[in-house]
Amino acid sequence: MPGDWHLLGPLEWTRYVNKEVKVTAGKDVERCGWLLTVDPVSASLVLLDFKADGQTSVDLVMGHAVKEVQVLQEPDEKTLNRLQTSFVPVRSCSLDS
Amino acid sequence: SISTSAASELDPEELQKEQHARSVLREKFLRCLFAMTNKQVYFNLHEKVKVEATFGASDIDVLNFQVSDLHTPIGVQKEALIRSRDVISCHFDV
Numbered sequence: 001m002p003g004d005w006h007l008l009g010p011l012e013w014t015r016y017v018n019k020e021v022k023v024t025a026g027k028d029v030e031r032c033g034w035l036l037t038v039d040p041v042s043a044s045l046v047l048l049d050f051k052a053d054g055q056t057s058v059d060l061v062m063g064h065a066v067k068e069v070q071v072l073q074e075p076d077e078k079t080l081n082r083l084q085t086s087f088v089p090v091r092s093c094s095l096d097s
Numbered sequence: 098s099i100s101t102s103a104a105s106e107l108d109p110e111e112l113q114k115e116q117h118a119r120s121v122l123r124e125k126f127l128r129c130l131f132a133m134t135n136k137q138v139y140f141n142l143h144e145k146v147k148v149e150a151t152f153g154a155s156d157i158d159v160l161n162f163q164v165s166d167l168h169t170p171i172g173v174q175k176e177a178l179i180r181s182r183d184v185i186s187c188h189f190d191v
Contacts, residue, residue: 009115010115010116010118010119010122011114011115011118013118013122014118014121014122017122025185025186026141026143026185026186029141029185029186031186036125036129037121037122037125037126037129038122038126039122039123039126039159040118040119040122040123040126041123041157041158041159042158042159042181044126044159046125046126046129055190055191056190056191057188057189057190058129058132058133058188058189058190058191059186059187059188060129060133060186060187060188061185061186062181062182062184062185062186064181064182065184065185065186087125087128087129087131087132088128089128
């Protein structure tokens with residue numbers, strides 16, 4: 001990962017979105033999950049883990065604590081679909097579209 | 098805080114691309130914060146301190162989290178603000 005995570009900027013962060021990543025933070029915290037988004041204000045990462053029972057486990061890693069972000073793998077079609085529909089209300093679409 | 102734009106010295110097209118990426122990322126983050134409301138959230142603080150609480154809200158700069166029923170090692174705090182600088186990560190299920 002080039003440079004400090006919080007200095008990368010939106011275009012760089014977007015390159016990590018939807019990929020499975022391993023985040024090292026603080027002294028000894030490690031979190032793995034599918035990267036839903038990075039808050040452009042705090043550089044915090046939202047990681048999702050889709051459980052077999054249909055539940056989603058969410059980890060928020062604060063940008064100031066991030067030491068390293070490593071890409072583990074690209075999403076398959078099913079995972080990508082779940083990522084794109086997570087937290088989006090059923091009756092509305094993204095503000096962007 | 099984060100610098101307003103890493104691409105501010107670049108051409109307008111690049112700046113627009115950056116602003117678009119910023120808005121997409123921020124919207125998804127805000128929707129995630131919204132989903133956290135009233136959920137039981139587990140906070141991982143510095144020095145291996147773990148606390149849990151019912152999440153209420155965050156301020157726009159993500160500097161503080163407002164929570165209820167904060168379970169600390171010395172008791173339960175009915176209402177509290179957690180400084181985000183003290184937090185390494187937090188976890189919840191949906």
